[in-house]
Amino acid sequence: MKYVDEFRDPQKAEALIWQIEKLCHLLETPIKIMEVCGSHTHAIFKYGIEEILPKAIELIHGPGCPVCVMPKGRLDDAIAISQNPNVIFATFGDAMRVPGSQTTLLQAKTQGADIHTVYSPLDSLKIAKANPDKEVVFFALGFETTAPATALTILEAAAENINNFSVFCNHILVIPALQALLNHPQLQLHAFIGPGHVSTVIGTDPYQLICQQYRKPIVISGFEPLDILQSIWMLLRQLVENRCEVENQYHRLVDKAGNQTAIATMNKVFEVRENFPWRGLGQIPDSGLKIRSEYAQFDAENKFTIPNLLVADHKACQCGNILKGLVKPWECKVFGTACTPETPIGTCMVSSEGACAAYYKYNRLVRTGKNKVTT
Numbered sequence: 001m002k003y004v005d006e007f008r009d010p011q012k013a014e015a016l017i018w019q020i021e022k023l024c025h026l027l028e029t030p031i032k033i034m035e036v037c038g039s040h041t042h043a044i045f046k047y048g049i050e051e052i053l054p055k056a057i058e059l060i061h062g063p064g065c066p067v068c069v070m071p072k073g074r075l076d077d078a079i080a081i082s083q084n085p086n087v088i089f090a091t092f093g094d095a096m097r098v099p100g101s102q103t104t105l106l107q108a109k110t111q112g113a114d115i116h117t118v119y120s121p122l123d124s125l126k127i128a129k130a131n132p133d134k135e136v137v138f139f140a141l142g143f144e145t146t147a148p149a150t151a152l153t154i155l156e157a158a159a160e161n162i163n164n165f166s167v168f169c170n171h172i173l174v175i176p177a178l179q180a181l182l183n184h185p186q187l188q189l190h191a192f193i194g195p196g197h198v199s200t201v202i203g204t205d206p207y208q209l210i211c212q213q214y215r216k217p218i219v220i221s222g223f224e225p226l227d228i229l230q231s232i233w234m235l236l237r238q239l240v241e242n243r244c245e246v247e248n249q250y251h252r253l254v255d256k257a258g259n260q261t262a263i264a265t266m267n268k269v270f271e272v273r274e275n276f277p278w279r280g281l282g283q284i285p286d287s288g289l290k291i292r293s294e295y296a297q298f299d300a301e302n303k304f305t306i307p308n309l310l311v312a313d314h315k316a317c318q319c320g321n322i323l324k325g326l327v328k329p330w331e332c333k334v335f336g337t338a339c340t341p342e343t344p345i346g347t348c349m350v351s352s353e354g355a356c357a358a359y360y361k362y363n364r365l366v367r368t369g370k371n372k373v374t375t
């Protein structure tokens, strides 16, 4: 298949591994590289990339799965809105089983809440048009990748004067999250595999700040095995040559300036929140988006009373440390026993892009010798 097979060529992968090994010999080890994006984590496990890399390289799984970083308090707020008898609540499917402090959206649905899973925010607008006597609320999640579609839906609702539609906005921003990670004293990282999807929107320019402020090389990467291997090779080459730059391996989709139309749409509808709570990372300044006052009638936080509480994570759950790259999923005491994709305790096990779910699904525990899962 064009644009797939050529990025999965085993001989090219072997040649890259050989080049990576050569560069590793020139560096002090271990070399810690964080893949920011949950889709990279998923691809790394799916293709067994950790297992074919030299042992000197440690991949750290970062906070780029938006469902995984959704704090319990915001889930509680979403569930509270969905339980309003006049509300149809529309959400992406992967948010349905994310645990709040007491329950999940799925459990709320079984108890009578009118919750629909949708594939895009525009689907929820269609539901609003078809149900004028109901309030339809879209649960907006995700980084800059998904925020433009939400913004566009709000603009369309405004243009069509649809008054029974609103958005519970939980969009988040990638650069403040990277800064929060890099400010963490325990986190030791040498380089980043930069997120491909977000970068199709924001481009490569915003990462210059990370390079300049923290002296960490970044390579924006695609999601096929050769993309990831080539990105690791490019990062090692920077480290060997003592360079610190933003490089773009994913130039078939990402450019320097990003998608200006998407950025303009996002900026028209959203502004930056002063603070936003992230699971495991706490409050991060300037890391979330909120709906501008011009579109306040589409802001569910204005229309509904929500608990708006900060809720601590489950005592046993290590999601916070996993998202900071401080522990691996198998080091959590409840991994694969009390916490499984069927009975998730933390968000990293719920989302298909979460690190715990990826370890569980692909069973890649060979390096650790702690192969607890028998899927």
Ligand code: SF4
Binding pocket: 316, 317, 318, 319, 322, 329, 332, 333, 334, 335, 336, 339, 340, 344, 345, 346, 347, 348, 349, 350, 356
């Ligand atoms: S195994 Fe479950 S409880 Fe432990 S860190 Fe992962 S998601 Fe959290």
